[in-house]
Amino acid sequence: MKSPLKTFGILFVLTILAVQSFWIVVLKGGLGDEAAPAPSVISSSPPLSSGSRIMPDVFLSEGDGAAISAAITSLPAHGGVVELGPGLFHVSEPIVIERDGVELRGAGEETVLRLTDGANCPVLVIGSTVTPIPHVTRDVIVRFLQIDGNRGTQSFECWGGACDGGDKSFIRNNGITVRGTEDSRIEHVSTHNCRSGGIVLEKGCRRVHISHFEAYNNEFDGLAAYETEDSQFTHMKLHTNRSAGVSVDWRFHHNLVADSEIFNNGSQGIFMRDSSENRFKNLILRNNGLQGIFIAETREIPGSACQRNTFDALSITDNGTEGIRVNDASCVDNEIAHSHISGNGTEDISVAVEGLLFRVETLDP
Numbered sequence: 001m002k003s004p005l006k007t008f009g010i011l012f013v014l015t016i017l018a019v020q021s022f023w024i025v026v027l028k029g030g031l032g033d034e035a036a037p038a039p040s041v042i043s044s045s046p047p048l049s050s051g052s053r054i055m056p057d058v059f060l061s062e063g064d065g066a067a068i069s070a071a072i073t074s075l076p077a078h079g080g081v082v083e084l085g086p087g088l089f090h091v092s093e094p095i096v097i098e099r100d101g102v103e104l105r106g107a108g109e110e111t112v113l114r115l116t117d118g119a120n121c122p123v124l125v126i127g128s129t130v131t132p133i134p135h136v137t138r139d140v141i142v143r144f145l146q147i148d149g150n151r152g153t154q155s156f157e158c159w160g161g162a163c164d165g166g167d168k169s170f171i172r173n174n175g176i177t178v179r180g181t182e183d184s185r186i187e188h189v190s191t192h193n194c195r196s197g198g199i200v201l202e203k204g205c206r207r208v209h210i211s212h213f214e215a216y217n218n219e220f221d222g223l224a225a226y227e228t229e230d231s232q233f234t235h236m237k238l239h240t241n242r243s244a245g246v247s248v249d250w251r252f253h254h255n256l257v258a259d260s261e262i263f264n265n266g267s268q269g270i271f272m273r274d275s276s277e278n279r280f281k282n283l284i285l286r287n288n289g290l291q292g293i294f295i296a297e298t299r300e301i302p303g304s305a306c307q308r309n310t311f312d313a314l315s316i317t318d319n320g321t322e323g324i325r326v327n328d329a330s331c332v333d334n335e336i337a338h339s340h341i342s343g344n345g346t347e348d349i350s351v352a353v354e355g356l357l358f359r360v361e362t363l364d365p
Contacts, residue, residue, distance in 0.1 A: 054103070056083035065091030065113070065123075072102060079103075084145065086110035094159070096125045100138045106145030109190065113145060117153040120160060122171060123194070127179030131170040133203045140184040147175040149194030151219055157196050172196035175218070182206040190214040191222075198241065201225040209234075216240045221247040222265065229253050236260035244271040245288065250298070253277055263287050268294045269319065274304035282313045292316035292344065295334065296327035305330035314339040316348075323348040326356040334358065 057080035058071040068089065071082045079101020086107040091114065097104065104124075115123050124147065127137045159168040171177055175191030178184070178201040190213070191198035198215030201208060201224070208231040215222030215238050222238035224247040225231070238245035238260065245262035248255075252275040261284045262269040269285035270293045285292040293316065297305040305328060316323040316339065323344035326334065335358040341348040351357055 054081050056081040056105075058082045059085070060089075061085040062087055062089075064089055065093060065095050068095050068104070068113075069093070072097060072099070072104070075099070075102060079139070081105065083107075084111045088112050088114055090114055090116050091123050092116040092119045094122045094125050094129070096129060097140050097142075098126075098128045098135075098137050100140070102139075103141040103143075104145075105141070105143045108144050108188070109146050111145040112148055114148040115150040115154070117150065118155065119150075120154050120156045120173060120195075121168075122159060122174050122177045122196075123147045123149060123191075124176045125171065125179065126176065126184065127181045127203070129168060129171060129179075131203075133180035135180070136204075137179075137181045138183050140181060141187075142176065142189060143185070143187045144189075146190040146192070147194070148192060149173070149175050149218070151193040151195050151217070154195040157219070172200060174198065174200045175215070176200070177202070178205055178208060179203040180205065181208060184208050186210045186213065188212045190216075192217045194218045196220050197224050197247075198222045198238070199224075201228045201231070203227060206230050208232075211235045214238070215245075218242065221245070221271075222262075223247070224249070225252055225255070226250040227252075228255060230255065232256045232258070234258045234260065236262075238262045239264045242266045244268040245285075246270045246272075248272045248275045248278075250274045250304075255279075256281070258282050260284070265289065268292070269316075270294070272296070272306050272309075273298045274301065274306070275309065276305075276307045278309045280309065280311045280314065283315070285314065285316045285319065287318050289320045291321055291325045292319040292323045292341075294322075294325050294327065295331050297330050299328070305332070306334065307331060308333045310334070311336040312338055314341070316341045317343045319344045321346045322350040324350070324357065326351040329353045329356070331356055 057075055081103040084106045113123050126140050159171045173195040174197045175194040176199045180203040197220045198218045205228045211234045213236045218241045220243040222241040222245045244267050245265040255278045258281040263286045266289045268291045269288040273296045295306045323341040329352050
């Protein structure tokens, strides 16, 4: 004969299991025969932390660029997270993030933002689209997605038509254009087939970190940065772009470019003017159409020489002309160390006048 205490214990356990089963059914879609349809947009506010990952305020399992823009607009005043599921999102007008504290993330390479035929605009703009920039945008994150610029169906390099005619035409049709932005990150992103560049920073960017970035088959440069300081560009793969892998052509100072491969680009691996006190470290530059690195001044602009840059632990091989070319006598106090430079088309190191490039322990072929 069972004791009353043992019988009570069994009944208690059965009751708990029944209650758990009831709530599992409710959470999965209710008690009826038809489960509630899964929404394509799920909202939760405020965002919840799951380890280092913030739960999204808005989740889009499908949609287009307009839906993504609407989701960003719907975020709370302090910002928030818009997450995209795997799939193809067509973009016919740029997705613009000019609010602070916004994160746009996908599910990895399975999340694709693709410009529609004849859209003639950038895919994503971080910062204001107004020129000159009226305010700084801060604390933006874009990650875990790829961008297809659909280059073959676009007629213009600039938004809406001929470049620099006013209004939006100052903005090139890049995969991502970053304007007047600080303390922001782009990571685990690829851009390809863009009518202009892959990612371009401009109009005063500070402390931007781009990492785990791939750019290929873009009309111009894989990565370009103008008026950019105190930023980091690491773990990149920049290849088969029609112009340079990296172009840093105006007021590029105090930045780090590191741990990256730059190869098979149409012109230079790195094209640099008006760039000073930057560090280039642990880079592979190979098989680019012209120079591995081209260092110069903008001769129409006084004080635009490249000076006091350091190049450390580089491999520069098999580029079409020079491995490194220092093109102007004003480009002084640049230093290269612990690097392997060999097999380039005309010269491994070429300078306008002797003494422009200080070599420290440069490795022989």
